[in-house]
Amino acid sequence: LSEDSSSEFEMTEHSLKTLADLISSVGGAFHRVFGGMTHTAGSSKGKGWLAVDSEAVGTAKAYIPHLLNVAMVFENYILQLRNSGQVADDSAVTILRAPTMVQKGADDGSWVEVSSTVNESFLSDGVVHMPEGFTGGKDSAEKMLGVLEACQTSLLTTLSELMCNAMKAGGGEASTLILRLVLITLKDSEYSQSNNDEESSGDAGHKIMANNVLCRILAMAVMKCLKRDFSWELWTPSLSSALSRLCLLVEEKDLLRFPLGKEKAYSNDQVLLICAFLHVLRYGRDTTGWCQLILPSPPVPTPHNHNEESPIISSESRGAESAVAASKIMLPVLQPTMPLMVECVGNINSSI
DSSP: OOSOTTSOOOOOHHHHHHHHHHHHHHHHHHHHHHGGGGSOOBSOSOGGGHHHHTTHHHHHHHHHHHHHHHHHHHHHHHHHHHHTTSSOOOOOOOOOOOOOEEEEEOTTSOEEEEEOSTTOSSOSSOOOOOOTTTTTTOOHHHHHHHHHHHHHHHHHHHHHHHHHHHHHHHHHHHHHHHHHHHHHHHHHHHHHHHHHOTTSSOHHHHHHHHHHHHHHHHHHHHHHHTOOSSTTOOBOHHHHHHHHHHHHHHHHTTTTTSOOSGGGOOOHHHHHHHHHHHHHHHHHHHTTTTOOSOOOOOOOOOOSSTTSOOSSSOHHHHHHTSHHHHHHHHHHHHHHHHHHHHHHGGGOOTTO
């Protein structure tokens, strides 16, 4: 891709395929090394993961700026294609799906819940999923747009996984560090593109583009944090603290207070973030995160050997997952999330 976004550009089908293969190799490498760490964001993992998690913050700090810079280059070209009139206007709104739980028969004939990635909105396989009709007679501009969006989604998925790993490992301090790094990178990219693009809509247009990408990244990171092994699994205190910092960033930057789309409507990326926060509120409701009463703890699967610990919940986490403990973990996230969603009601288009 050229550095000058104002110039006309066109890529052959072979070039698009090469670009997709290159991004897939990058995403696949990250997935093979770090993919297993984002399988679940709950507390069921043992102490053996602490050594792996200790490197998560450093890895995110090292690679997120590079991935985000490339993603912003893609975003600039995607917007250029959409504004050129060569492709149809994107009016479809993507609604994020909550990570679902599927039941699977256990060896002893009972039923246990396991996490499913089939219904995940952003698949964590590191592969660029090429659009349908890529090898057919599709219009070259439409084909190019589809490939660029697929490559960008793959990069942002990898980036959000690195963020989730760092937030889970380092808690609030790591979350603040990573979010500040994302903001600095977006600011630098915004400044660079405004200098290179003399015919752009000005600094306001680049700022809106950066805010939309930020909304998309935060939404994807939140959805990764919602992945868990069973429905009542609680976040760890460190992950709760990290997500609380994320919510405060959304409030501080007014990412949802003012619609960024056309006709004073929320942009698609803002809708993604709203959907992600609605899933957080649903998760808080399902785990009695608002309740501060003393209620019975959720049931715990019985191990095959009564002398062994449950493979899902350790003895230390059984007493910690009462309703009171759930509220202590969930309220730091639910309390800033609820006002954000209430403020959005007046700006939501009735057609969404």
